[in-house]
């Protein structure tokens with residue numbers, strides 16, 4: 001996949017591509033990228049790329065011309081162009097999977113109050129929100145979107161790592177432990193040391209059900225749980241003295 005990022009702050013974006021798992025994906029040639037400073041497409045001595053909003057109000061808005069010149073320089077029209085914005089469609093694992101199937105993505109990083117609407121109307125195919133809160137920059141939001149999608153591309157991480165993760169199925173992930181066996185007087189759950197695969201699988205399923213029930217009960221209402229999973233959930237609820245029936249799940 002080729003990723004192009006248009007930004008006024010390349011120094012916020014480049015380290016993501018030169019570190020950790022993304023660095024390896026780039027070295028393997030799975031990801032190629034360009035980080036473009038669209039201030040280079042601004043005119044005048046001061047290379048001004050933002051201005052005050054028409055109609056008044058606080059803050060600055062990114063001007064259309066420097067950004068559209070930068071977009072034209074990468075042939076953005078006709079490509080999938082992502083603009084992260086709090087007013088966009090909410091990013092989910094399913095949406096990330098859809099984007100991960102593209103061969104090329106262009107990201108526009110907003111800043112200040114945002115970008116001129118006419119650029120959005122002309123080029124943007126996907127306005128994406130990463131959650132119901134406001135960040136100060138589209139650089140961090142773009143990195144979140146890219147991070148969510150690129151790890152789903154074949155060869156970036158092992159497929160086993162993805163299998164039991166939160167949101168791959170409707171259930172959240174089980175807790176993880178590593179060495180040492182005792183830490184601050186707390187031991188690793190015994191079953192994980194038993195080598196008994198069926199018991200470990202059962203323990204992990206129970207923890208996933210518990211975690212989902214406590215942190216995100218809304219996920220359970222959409223969950224297509226198997227009969228066995230429903231039985232386990234009822235058992236857990238029963239232990240906690242919460243009496244639900246199968247039809248409520």
Ligand code: SAM
Nearest residue numbers: 084085086110113114129130134135137138141
């Ligand atoms: N005035 C905008 C509004 O109220 O929707 C917020 C602008 S915000 C201070 C600056 C930039 O950060 C936005 O243009 C957008 O690119 C990015 N941003 C902030 N919060 C975001 C979110 N929840 N999801 C995606 N992008 C976000």
